[in-house]
Amino acid sequence: MILIRDRLRAIRWHLTGRCVARGCGRLMVLHTRRQRERCYDTPLDVALTARGWLLAHGLDAEVVDAWCQANGVDPDAIVEPVVPVSMHAHSA
Numbered sequence: 510m511i512l513i514r515d516r517l518r519a520i521r522w523h524l525t526g527r528c529v530a531r532g533c534g535r536l537m538v539l540h541t542r543r544q545r546e547r548c549y550d551t552p553l554d555v556a557l558t559a560r561g562w563l564l565a566h567g568l569d570a571e572v573v574d575a576w577c578q579a580n581g582v583d584p585d586a587i588v589e590p591v592v593p594v595s596m597h598a599h600s601a
């Protein structure tokens with residue numbers, strides 16, 4: 510059932526989600542195949558916050574805010590820009 514739910518979420522994202530490539534922001538469904546490939550090669554217009562970084566490193570969502578408060582870290586502080594996966598492949 511989890512697989513079906515994730516599939517539906519992916520379809521919904523494809524139909525209603527907006528592109529996060531820098532300077533784009535169009536609906537994903539409005540992209541041609543070539544445009545989508547170009548956007549995949551564009552740096553994302555997003556960055557990782559301290560909260561997101563901690564979540565990505567396996568901390569539970571409930572403890573992230575408490576951890577940040579205890580360590581004097583602003584959970585919304587940007588810690589690193591997010592680079593698309595395809596950028597890593599090209600630089601290799």
Ligand SMILES: [Zn+2]
Binds near residue numbers: 528529535540544545
């Ligand atoms: Zn785009």
